[in-house]
Amino acid sequence: MRFLQTADWHLGRKLHGFDLQAEQEAAFVQIEKIALQENVDGIIIAGDIYDRSMPAEQTVDLANQMLQRLNLTDHLPLYAIAGNHDSASRLATGTPWFSSTNFYLHTQLAEAFEPIELETVQIFLLPYFEPFAAQQYFADDSLLHLDQAMAAVINKIKQQFDPTKKHLLVGHFFAAGSSQTASETRLTVGGLAPVPIDLLTDFDYVALGHLHNKDALQTNKIRYSGSPLKFSLSEVRQQKGVFLLDTETQQTKFYPIKPLHDLHDLQNEFAELTNPSFYQSQPRKDFFGITLTDQKPIPNVLARLREIYPKIVALQRTADYSELFEQSQSTKKITQQNPLQLLDDFYQQVANEQLSAAQIKWAQKALQNIREEAKS
Amino acid sequence: MRFLQTADWHLGRKLHGFDLQAEQEAAFVQIEKIALQENVDGIIIAGDIYDRSMPAEQTVDLANQMLQRLNLTDHLPLYAIAGNHDSASRLATGTPWFSSTNFYLHTQLAEAFEPIELETVQIFLLPYFEPFAAQQYFADDSLLHLDQAMAAVINKIKQQFDPTKKHLLVGHFFAAGSSQTASETRLTVGGLAPVPIDLLTDFDYVALGHLHNKDALQTNKIRYSGSPLKFSLSEVRQQKGVFLLDTETQQTKFYPIKPLHDLHDLQNEFAELTNPSFYQSQPRKDFFGITLTDQKPIPNVLARLREIYPKIVALQRTADYSELFEQSQSTKKITQQNPLQLLDDFYQQVANEQLSAAQIKWAQKALQNIREEAKS
Known part of the structure; x- marks a missing residue:
């Protein structure tokens, strides 16, 4: 069977204050198109559909439209879980009705032990959970850390294995060996400790969410799809897209998603950045993180740069600027003048x-x- | 056909700081029991399922459990609308899937014009809407007030009438002729102007939500069910419950709901209220609004009364106390001393x-x- 693998949509997220709804919609259209063209047997969404547990109404509208579109208009089965950014309670609304159209959205740990039984595949949808939930579920206070809790969970999942089928796990956690980037470091607040990869080796495939980098793990059987959009400057070099998984051949194929507006970083002198012969070759409608190499103060610098690059998401100086400033004699003089x-x-x-x-x-x-x- | 009519659950509401979840659950159990014992053809919920547009997670859990219980466990059809306290966007989550089990929950004005077609009855589920929504829907800027907007809406609804069936309207608005009480006056903030009753005469029955008093309208064909609980001291004399509507006989029957803890008002002297021979005959675990008739200051009065009546939701003096105080010579003296x-x-x-x-x-x-x- 063939599944499209995506995760970490983070609907409602802003990029340093810039609204991303149009970017989200443009990415969604491409995800939908890939799924339909490739005639997949379903779409895996591995958590963090929303960016926050209390999404704004317009974000709720957006998510509702997208999920209805895929499942009710396109008749695509959906295999989804709650991530750490989602509110499990809010996301659970309506879920008991969804399965009537093959939309499976698991938000509670206990649901992980009820596999979705397809013809040749068992899909285990393991939502984000904290060790406390495992302590309660297993009535075992010794499960203090996520790796311990995950060992108990995986063990119980394996007891449901049908040996005649492939076993596919969908999860939302930080698997060890992955390299965290700045924006994901923030996501781990709340005790999302690493899970050792060797716990996952009995699955035929593990589709993960949480890290935004599709290359965070260098394994074939355990993959992060990454986010469909760049959500911080730390992701500026990452290629964004979705995977297509074939459970028969065990092959995955990457499909890039073209951003409506890409995110770039620029490092240069102010004079060069504001020189038409330079900036006219830049995709100036895109988002920019700019690092100035100048070593002098520039009055009104952000406003002047935004006349040329309207969507500057961050502006900084090279490290030697502040060092220079700090070490200069003028600094010492300041306190005396x-x-x-x-x-x-x-x-x-x-x-x-x-x-x-x-x-x-x-x-x-x-x-x-x-x-x-x-x-x- | 026979329907249970309820409204204004206001899940998540507090009574002067006291949590009402246990009260809500106790009322729900009775509503469910009546529906099952009477073997109704469905439950009408005429808006304000939630008390606020941004309900807490535990309130979302509670609402989800109740609606799942009625529809998925008890297999009762549900005919529900959004009220002015609900967030239409949040409440819309999952609704396209709900109809697979005869759970109809309308949150947008446009949905009012798609009647639920039952064997002998058409049900029109008209959610709470503001005149602006009607202006947009009808592309008519002249619909400035709710009565104008409602006239256009009702007119369009009538165009869907099947003359071979009964016509049942479910709405959430303030129909003229009803007497507003204190807690409902607050609800009208946001331009919920009165709708003249004569607009509604072509329906065989109109099941309304918004006013919490089941006797707010003295008509047989247009009824508020009222809230299942007393939500303020202004409702202290109201009998709470649900109606059973029979569309064949056009009869309604009232079924009272027994509160887990009732709300009472007491007016008496402090000495009497704290006298065992008086208070031992009081249902002291209930909620109380107390009016003291004493004309002298009483130190630490609330704490002392709460030792006897733990759930005092309001404490006040009779009007003549403050009048007396204001008119006394001591008041004049105060400014001089x-x-x-x-x-x-x-x-x-x-x-x-x-x-x-x-x-x-x-x-x-x-x-x-x-x-x-x-x-x-």
């Missing part, structure tokens, strides 16, 4: 001229007011 | 003794500190 002298120096640096007599008078008056307020 | 004299008077009133020398010294020091702080 009087405020008016400091203002004059700053004004010269950014405006390339000295303060006028009127400006000095205004500044003196402002300083006087501050001193009086401090006294009272 | 110095603070220490005022404290001494107050202490005598509540403690029945004068301030000791040490207390006076402490009070003087505190007043001195206040004066100095005021100066600086």
Whole structure:
């Protein structure tokens, strides 16, 4: 049987303040198209459908539309689980009715032990869970850590194995050996400790969610699909897409997803970044993380860059800029200078001229007011 | 056909800070029992299933359990709509799948025009909507007020009438002629203006939600079921329950719901309320709103009453207490007295003794500190 594998949609997520709904919709259209063209037997969604447990109404609308589209319009079976970003309770709404159209969405640990029985495959949908849930389920207080809890869970899952079928696990956790990136480090808050890969070797295939990098694990049988979009600058070099899994041949094939607006990082001098001969060759409607190599202050820098690159998601300096600044003699001088002298120096640096007599008078008056307020 | 009519469950609601989940569950068990014993053809839930658009996870769990129980375990058809307290988006989750088991839950205005076709009855499920939704649906900016919008909606609904069947409307709005109570006045915030009853006369029956009083309308064909619980002291005299509607005989029958803990109001003197010969005959585990008839201050009064009546939801004085206080000469004196004299008077009133020398010294020091702080 052939399944499309995706995960970590994080619907509702913003990219440094920029709304991603149009990007999400564009990625979804491609996922749907791949599934239909390849005539898959179902779509695996390995958790984190939502970005947060309390999604906004428009995000609920979006998720509802997408899942209805795939399952009710396209008649594609869905095999989905809750991730750590989803609210299991909210995601559980309606699930008992979904199976009537082969939409399986597991949100509770206990559901992992009820495999979806297909002709040649058993699918075990193991939602994100915390060790406490396993302690309760197994009535065993010794399951303090996720690796211990996972060992008990996998053991119980194996007891349901039908030896005549392939065994497919869908999970949402951090499997050991994967390399975490900045945006995923944040996701592990809440005790999502690594799960040793050797616990998973008895499955024919393990479709994972949680890490956003499709290459996080270098194994053929255990794979993260990665997220369909780049959700942080740490993912800027990752290729995004979905996998197609064939359980007969045990082959997977990667299908890239073309972003509506890609995310790039640029490192250059301000003069070059604002030079038409440079920027006219840039995909300027895309998202940019910019690192300036200049070593001088640049007045109003973000606003000036945004005139050329409207969607700057982050702006920083190369490391040596702040080092230089910190180590310079001017830093030491700052603590010794009087405020008016400091203002004059700053004004010269950014405006390339000295303060006028009127400006000095205004500044003196402002300083006087501050001193009086401090006294009272 | 025979339907149980209920509405305004307001799951997640608190009664002046007291959690009502156990009360809600107890009422639900009775509703379920009536439906099963009477072997109804379905349950009508006329909006405000939730108390708020962003319900807590445990409230989502509770609602999911109840609706699953009725529809999937008991196999009872459900005919439900969103009310003004529900989030239409959140409540819409899963609805396209629900109809496979005769669970109809309408959240959007457009759905009102797709009647549920039963053997002898058409059910029109009209969710709560604001005039703006009707403006959009009919592309008519003149529908500024709810009565105008409702006229257009009802007119369009009538175009779907099958003359061989009875026509049943389920709605959530304030129909004119009903008497609003305090807790419902709050619900009308957001422009839920009255709808004239004569708009509704072409239906064989109209099952309404929104007002919590089953007797809000004195008509046989248009009825509020009221809420299954008392949600405020303004509802203290209302009998709570559900209706059973028979569309053949056009008869309705009221089935009371017995609260796990009822809500009472008590008006009496403190001495009487705290007298065992009085309070031992009171259902002291219930909720109480207490009005004290005393005309003197009573120190620590709420804590002392709660030792006897643990679930006091409101405590007030009779009107003449504050009037008396306002009109008394002491009020005039207060503005003229110095603070220490005022404290001494107050202490005598509540403690029945004068301030000791040490207390006076402490009070003087505190007043001195206040004066100095005021100066600086």
